[in-house]
Amino acid sequence: MARVVVEPEGRVIEVREPLRVSELLASLGLNSEEAVVLINGTPVPEQAVIEGEDEVRVLRVRSSG
């Protein structure tokens, strides 16, 4: 299982890995244009695959105004 923090709420979920980033976003109901996923602190393309022990963060893209 990998730990995923979903911003801006800071909600923490556990996901079964391996899991493609695009699948993670789809399961969260997020459009891939509207979210950036960081694995161990670095942005990754949606084709990346999450494995065990990864620290994953999902950021929402929308602007602050």
Next chain:
Amino acid sequence: MARIPPCSVCGKPAVAYVRPLRKFLCREHFIEYFNRRVARILERARVGPGDRILVALSGGKDSAALLNALADLRRSFGYELIAVHIDLGIRGFSEESRRAVEAESARLGVPLLVVDLREAIGVSIPELARMSRRPTCSVCGLVKRYVLNAAAVESRARYIAMGHNGDDIIAYAIKSFLGQDLESLRKLGPYSDSMEGLAVGRLRPLYMITEKESLVYALLKRAHINRATCPHLDPNQLEVVIKHLMNEFETRRPGVKIQLLGNLARRYRDYPEPREAVAACPSCGLISSGGECSFCRLTRKALGEPMGRRVRLYIRGKLEELGLGGASG
């Protein structure tokens, strides 16, 4: 450890897939791609040595990305940068924005002009909105446009660089199209020209950059940004809804957004020129469409006197403190 696709250029782990290039790019090559897109706009707008560019910083990701890209390209183009931030006085939001902007401009060695509205005109945006009985976002937009233009005129800037990304441009364009406000479409090019002494041209270097790319870039640059959303932003605002619909469209028809932006950048001049007259505001001397400008009218109504001239004097003083003074008029 995660399996990350390799950069199509150098083989290092990719940070993004860039659809227009059909390439995975690593940190270094993504930054290079982003800066190249920005550079292309600067070239189109004929930015060159000796030009002063005023960069509007809100504290958000887009303007932070913009400032970083313009700082990276400073040497090759030979322009001078001045950052400007408007402290709107929105409690619980503006404080963090100002901190982020101060940290980022210091980090990049760019002088920062802060226009604190409460200092300059005595009231914050929410107070001004209440006193003028107008929606906060419309007052905010009007004040920002005025102050940025005043700062650019006072500092004799060639351009005001705005952090609007491609998704912002598309949202404005579709909104204008829905209202058949074709004159506004004409204002949505990558840059616009100045009108001597009245208004300084806009530069939109992030025109061909998506909102997501802008955030990725700001993260890669480890920029200081305020990630909070303005408490006054209405999630049902038309622009917000259009952006989301366009992203759904993009998922089904990849490339549709960048195609629209490319077409608009080529064709925006085909739309009709604004019919409104161009005149100098009798109160402040900056651009108006005849009679007092909208900022002077707004402040006269809400505060009992037109504040344009006062804002200009305030900015002039601040520029002198920064050693950037010397504007005429």
